[in-house]
Amino acid sequence: MxxxxxxxxxxxxxxxxxxxxxxxxxxxxxxxxxxxxxxxxxxxxxxxxxxxxxxxxxxxxxxxxxxxxxxxxxxxxxxxxxxxxxxxxxxxxxxxxxxTSLIYPAPIPNKIILGDCIQVLDDFPPDTAQLIITSPPYYNAKPEYSEYIDYQEYLDFLRRVIVRCHNILSEGRFFVINVSPVLIKRVSRNSASKRIPIPFDIHKILDSVGFDFIDDIMWVKPEGAGWNLGRGRRFAADRQPLQYKPVPVTEYILVYRKRTDKLIDWNIRNHYNQELVKESKIVGDYDKTNLWYIHPSHNKYHPATFPDELVSRVIRYYSFEDDLVLDPFGGSGTVARVALQMKRRFLLVEKEPEYFQLMKKTLSPLFSPDLRVDFDIFENDKI
Structure with missing residues (x-):
């Protein structure tokens, strides 16, 4: 315009x-x-x-x-x-x-908290998290009702969460978000479906809050993974021009860095423990392009789970051992499980009691007796 x-x-x-x-x-x-x-x-x-x-x-x-x-x-x-x-x-x-010239993170132990992340994260100090990886809830994904009054309310909700993530993320560290356009199905034969470009609106929010855009990684799923959405079936049947719609088999892994005037190697040189920096060095094969071919995961108790492989790649490339990894939408607990395997600490927040109990049940057996993990319920403005 x-x-x-x-x-x-x-x-x-x-x-x-x-x-x-x-x-x-x-x-x-x-x-x-x-x-x-x-x-x-x-x-x-x-x-x-x-x-x-x-x-x-x-x-x-x-x-x-x-x-x-x-x-x-x-x-x-x-x-x-x-x-x-x-x-x-x-x-x-x-x-x-x-x-001191060294960067010391806040000494937060492993935690999984039942509560609204907007309220919960207000209680944590700066430098709590050294990496944030999350996938926000889909916009009005449940067909039986609308979870948000309109799309703007959904974006306002995400802004409030992102502002709090920014407040507690260490300077110059990374915020990684998995998101994709959402298809709103048509309500009748005489109406059209609508595809909402959520990643591009989320970029505006992240930029305005104080994050610099770094990379757009494409998570590529096996061909045919998107046929369940029904997109592209009309064209496949009659091949009429104007009706072409490709089946989406990708999602965005958007990588942002908390805005700072310091270069990335500042976080490396001033890390409080250079032995951890050495231990975290990436050896062997690695992803050379922004196309990540990863099979989606399935969980009968949760409709949208992170594949372990996706989380492990993000943690590997954007954190050091003993860093704290935050997921404000904890879901089934994939980030906690993978972070534990990769010698990182974790902080997960989940507002649905059933998913909190699922994490408690599935993750507790993985913790050794000497590993402190708190399962907390947020209430009365205290953790």
Whole structure:
């Protein structure tokens, strides 16, 4: 979509005027992000960032399509709280730099927690996780009802989870998410099905929260794996032009890095234990392209499980031994099981009691007596 020249400048000007009138005492501490147009909502978004050395998003302003007025904004109290927290975090970083140049993770033991990850993750400190690997719940995947009012509510939910993951992930470490477009089947013969490009909307969220895009790895399944969706059957039957729809046999493994001005080798050189770095070195064969051929996994107790092979590759390429691997949507516990096999710690959160009990039943026999693993239930805002 094309806009007249000067549109982004007007958006910045309007936003600056709003800050001066609404938050005059904070004007010198806030830096505007790049104005971006939201095609879905037909409005402009301007992020409010801090001016300190580690910029943090503390709010957002929304403007109408014509950029003539502000239509929505983050609450003033919340902006102030986030700005104050950013100042405290900056002071902590300065103290860390003075005391040591080594990177020490938070000493979190292995945990599997029953609860809402949005609430649970708020209780964990910075540097809790050194790798996040997850696959979010599908958008309205259950045919008998809609889990979210609309697609925007689903994306807002994912944003809240990703913000909390960003807060507790160590600087410069990786967030890996398995996601794919979702097919919404037609409701009648006279209506069309719709395929929602979830990976591309999730990219916008990750970028705005503070992650840099690194790689798009394609998980390639055996041919015919997507026929159960019914996509492509009409074309296969009559071969009419315009009706061609390929059967999807891939999913995205999107790799992001928590935004930092430090290069990747900073995490290697400043690791607190160089022996662990040596032990984690990748030897033997490895994936040379972004096409990963992996058979899907099946579990009669869970409809969508990670293949062990997929998780092991991610852990192998993006973490060191003894790192903590986080999955905010724990599911059947694949990440915990594979992390344990690869000498990593783990933190899983799952809100469904039946899956929490499944993990407790299937994973407990794998833990040796000297390995501490906590199965916790989140309640009353405490773990």
């Amino acid at each position: 094309k806009f007249e020249k000067g549109t982004t400048s007007r958006a910045r000007l309007l936003t600056n005027d709003w800050i001066k009138s609404t938050l005059p005492d904070l004007f010198d501490f806030i830096k505007l992000g790049l104005p971006e147009y939201d095609d879905r909502l037909e409005l402009w978004r301007v992020s409010l960032n801090t001016k300190n050395s580690k910029q943090t998003i503390i709010g957002e302003i929304k403007l109408d399509k014509a950029v003539t007025k502000i239509v929505d904004w983050t609450k003033k109290d919340l902006i102030i709280k986030r700005l104050n927290k950013s100042r405290l975090d900056k002071n902590k970083d300065v103290k860390k730099a003075k005391n």
